[in-house]
Amino acid sequence: MTDFLPRDTPVQLVDTTGAFSADPVYPTPAPDALVDGYRSLVIGRRVNDQCNALVRQGRLAVYPSSHGQEACQVAAVRVLDADDWLFPTYRDTVAVMLKGVAPAEATLMLKGDWHGGYDPHVHNVAPQATPLATQLLHAVGFAHAAVLKGESTVVLAMCGDGATSEGDFHEALNFAAVFHLPVVFFVQNNGFAISVPLSRQTAAESLAHKAIGYGMPGERVDGNDLAALLSVLGAAVDRARSGGGPTLVEAHTYRMQAHTNADDDTRYRDGSEVRAWADRDPLLRLRTHLRREGLLTEESEASFTEAADSIAATLRDALNTDAQLDPDDLFRFVYATRTPQLEEQSALLDGELRRTGQEAQA
Amino acid sequence: MTDFLPRDTPVQLVDTTGAFSADPVYPTPAPDALVDGYRSLVIGRRVNDQCNALVRQGRLAVYPSSHGQEACQVAAVRVLDADDWLFPTYRDTVAVMLKGVAPAEATLMLKGDWHGGYDPHVHNVAPQATPLATQLLHAVGFAHAAVLKGESTVVLAMCGDGATSEGDFHEALNFAAVFHLPVVFFVQNNGFAISVPLSRQTAAESLAHKAIGYGMPGERVDGNDLAALLSVLGAAVDRARSGGGPTLVEAHTYRMQAHTNADDDTRYRDGSEVRAWADRDPLLRLRTHLRREGLLTEESEASFTEAADSIAATLRDALNTDAQLDPDDLFRFVYATRTPQLEEQSALLDGELRRTGQEAQA
Amino acid sequence: MTMIQDRPMAASANRETMTMATAVNRALGDAMADDDTVLVFGEDVGALGGVFRVTDGLTARFGERRCFDTPLAEAGIMGMAVGMAMNGMRPVVEMQFDAFAYPAFEQVVSHVAKMGNRTRGRVRMPIVIRIPYGGGIGGVEHHCDSSESYYVHTPGLLVVAPATPQDAYSLLRSAIRSPDPVVFLEPKKLYWAKGEVDTSLEVPIGAAHVIRAGTDATLIAYGTSVPIALAAADAAEEEGRSLQVVDLRSLTPYDDATVDAAVRSTGRAVVIAEAPGFASVSSEIAARVSERCFSWLEAPVRRVTGFDIPFAPPKLERYYLPDVDRVLDAVDTLNWDA
Amino acid sequence: MTMIQDRPMAASANRETMTMATAVNRALGDAMADDDTVLVFGEDVGALGGVFRVTDGLTARFGERRCFDTPLAEAGIMGMAVGMAMNGMRPVVEMQFDAFAYPAFEQVVSHVAKMGNRTRGRVRMPIVIRIPYGGGIGGVEHHCDSSESYYVHTPGLLVVAPATPQDAYSLLRSAIRSPDPVVFLEPKKLYWAKGEVDTSLEVPIGAAHVIRAGTDATLIAYGTSVPIALAAADAAEEEGRSLQVVDLRSLTPYDDATVDAAVRSTGRAVVIAEAPGFASVSSEIAARVSERCFSWLEAPVRRVTGFDIPFAPPKLERYYLPDVDRVLDAVDTLNWDA
Ligand SMILES: Cc1ncc(C[n+]2csc(CCOP(=O)(O)OP(=O)(O)O)c2C)c(N)n1
Ligand SMILES: Cc1ncc(C[n+]2csc(CCOP(=O)(O)OP(=O)(O)O)c2C)c(N)n1
Ligand SMILES: [Mg+2]
């Protein structure tokens, strides 16, 4: 059972200099997967940059950036089949888009138009969860239902290091293990929960050490090494799909920017720490490796940049358009059928809008 | 850090035949402690028997018996100093009494007179908690305050196997570890949470395996072996007192009777399983051992029985007396000072009682 | 496994006298038989059949996959139900007692209640949360709360509280068919009260009804307080006062039309509820009736509710619980000289 | 470390203009300086000084032992506070946003609220639960709930909601000195509004006050709705109607005497609250006023509240929030021909 314990050091395939070393246990991803992954990294970074810009321009209300964590974002999606489900957090907008959700829909909540912007069933992406760790239980229930229906869906559920302290984290991992469900719990340990450092979240050697307490394997992986992430998460997905039950994977990464634009990270961390992590950047490292291996050409790089440009443009266009919002939507979805009370209340609002002539502009 | 993992088999000093074998790590309790512990076992068993009888006679509303778990009850108290605090559950009435609470006060809640019957600060026993695992957090807070005040209090917090599945269990252990607090978490794994067997609570090899996920040591101990319990819990208390932080101890024991008198355990377990555990009875085993060692005489046994008789008589007397209850108590303690609303409401009740002449009989 | 569809109940009348506990059990069994996406889970609902035996026999009949015990964690149960509902199931979860539903509060308020709205109706939550609630059974602390106001105040939840075996059966069938989450409050003290049940009878969520005609004043009750209202009306009759009784059955949606018509017909009203009265369902009823029936009212709307204190210990609960005398006292204050 | 004792505030007047956020910060600092059993903890309250900077500087001034960050777990924070209170401390905990207090609900309802009663007053819970609440800041889902009704309905809790820097300062001082647990609701949208604060001024919990004289109708408000009530009264004045405004400040205990006197003086009342109205604090106020001022009322008590829906997304919140026009519309319905 001690094989449920993670390694002493995170699994790494490509080091910070871009050098590759094979792992005795985890397979080496195919070159194609790495090139394709690199393309997604470029796009992910660009999405983060663009969204930050849109916040500055007042087009997004708020944006929790995954700058520095793009390898986690990419890997979380790449290891899944189209039928598999992703349960993301507020910070995983890049992953949501990479799973297929249109930029305009993925950012609609952050724009402030509605509480969510996409249909979860189109691309198999649950709503981005704000209340921490709650979505892990939804992932467990989703997987449980899939098993009952005889479907081979794998569910990958994401959360941060801070969220591991919540009771729901515990209950989710325990339920998944007891019911032996095909769930991969993927913790992006980026060192901080807003201002609170990891040392305030756990006294354990690693977050992955928690797995053995639930009777599932735990593993640690370098969260800025896309190759290692693809390999470790891929193995967890394979185990889940083949009836091997859940896995806890902890990625060691770093939140390079403030928690959100509303945060001031100079109050709680040293610029030098941030700069040190810049050297471990997931893009740089994979780029160096791929170029060294001759897997990346000027043309492909140019085409990746172009793809990123195009998504950024789509984002800008989407967010620079003010949608026609219908105030009556406030009452439309609370229940499948409006209650008599909501009928009265929407009539009240409607009357107000008519009287003030707002219904047209709304 | 893997030394935080529990042993493969529970620590045992006295086996089911009463034979003793020393442990390479855990010290052997002094003969006196064992004899004194045996006395408490006899009392504890008698308390359980008497309370069951009082339920049948309708004097107690309900009684969750610790029959079969008396060694845990005794050890939990014996390892503590008088200044240390105990945080018990509804099933730990024997431990509450052994810590010094008078039988009448310890059973007042079960009698139905009030929600609690003793002053926690007199014998350093928190109220018996009903909502599962919630008290573990109170224990953590209590210990934290003690540390801030520079006091050397150790806190021992009890819970059942079922309660380990609750989010509060997770949060309590994590807080204790992060703040490095002097708390001993003592899980009485009696195999069931009402009807639900341990296999539905965890897929882990043991509950003690959870400790490493918090960065604290975990240990498993034979919960029907008082000697082993005293030794393992004693070591945990020592570690806590000397600044070594929290420990998780799992005792393997068995609930010999139904969950409470309201429960029908034939619906979910086999009589044969119960009978098999009778052979591991904590009293029998220690008695055999002590007699073999010449530590138990006819006279001492008789005196223990007498002590048990006397407590049983006190219990009967207390519960056969109907206390004068004051309905106005309902309003008296909700706040330190009654709100105007409660003043009005108690006046209303008072008026009713006067009109119907009930205030005298009440 | 088929996806759920609203379907009419079988037309064949099937009348039988049974307890409310049996009626709930029957509704669960019938719903599970009709629709294999209906799942029952919670603490002790499997082999034991629930601490009140309400799920008795379901595992034997439908198997471990359809009715099963979970680890002991209410947030876990509720959160799992959310995920299952996202994936096409209709979970019916049991919270063992009222106060033991509180650990699941955040899942209920932030997800069960809001998921449909959040997703613009794309992901509905056809979840039923069964909660044995209320006192009158001599239960110890945490076993007797009337927690309906927390749920009723939460937009996105439907809340019902039957008072008879018939309504328990029919409303639970409606609740399980509902696309929206329903908090289904089962009055513990009425579990063993018997009544006739016609399993073909449909009772929609949101429909109150007048269960006793009367002309002098209207008693408004639900769940645990319905038998008290009826008994009070009987007692008042002996004193020559004719009291009408409305059983709300559903708290959300609330049936303004039925209640308003009833109160307007008598001009006087007393609301009866076991829960602490402050900022509660009964406050809402009193406020609404006062506002909507203002010019019909001969007297202020009175409330007979639990006191604003934690539920009483067993030996004192009779002082806490609304009873016939307290209702009659309230009726006496209704400005009869007007 | 000394045990807490109630002590009078320093007599020296100290007036200064500051924001409500600063007033809360000042109250925390002054209370910690006065009594070393006062502890502040929660998520991000240490180095960061809280996401609203309300705890700014406290760790620097009083050290890590007195003001500190916890692991990210609200039930954990609340349960730890219970244990600390049992051991002589006066914890002031911060829930980062209204909706993020829900995971702590069971600790609040089953322990914080009930421990004193359970132990017959032997173990009191001098805990303050600070909750930045309400909308009007363009916040996304889960950041704008007005959750006061859950707490007000729970016996054993005191609940206050200041609307000015002065009340925020003085009520927080009172809350920290209270032997009973206080849910302290801080209107987020008023954090940056400025006002004069006299730190020697005592405001007891449970005292409403009339903050604007008026003769035609009474507006009853608290927390976020107070500025709306005042603005509505100003607007009405221009139209020749004299509106009185009562700021409740405390929701539990509720100040019947002040409210009743006010409403009786005008004969008309409108309750204003941002929370969904159904089964809420505003229901209670409307019900009480309707009952207790029955023969003084010229018109039914009206409520202007949030709709019974989840809080609106940022771009739609202006349609959700009670505003001056909605209040004036309600006032217009108060049967002025009577
Ligand atoms: C239940 C709950 N409590 C508090 C918050 C407020 N909050 C939002 S993000 C955050 C920090 C989360 O840290 P972590 O889990 O490490 O994720 P990260 O933001 O680093 O990706 C907090 C405290 C919340 N969203 N939900
Ligand atoms: C939060 C909560 N949920 C449910 C219950 C109802 N309940 C009381 S005891 C019990 C089983 C507890 O099992 P365990 O923790 O193993 O303790 P044991 O009774 O075996 O001593 C349950 C489900 C409760 N008391 N609290
Ligand atoms: Mg983080």
Ligand SMILES: [Mg+2]
């Ligand atoms: Mg057990």
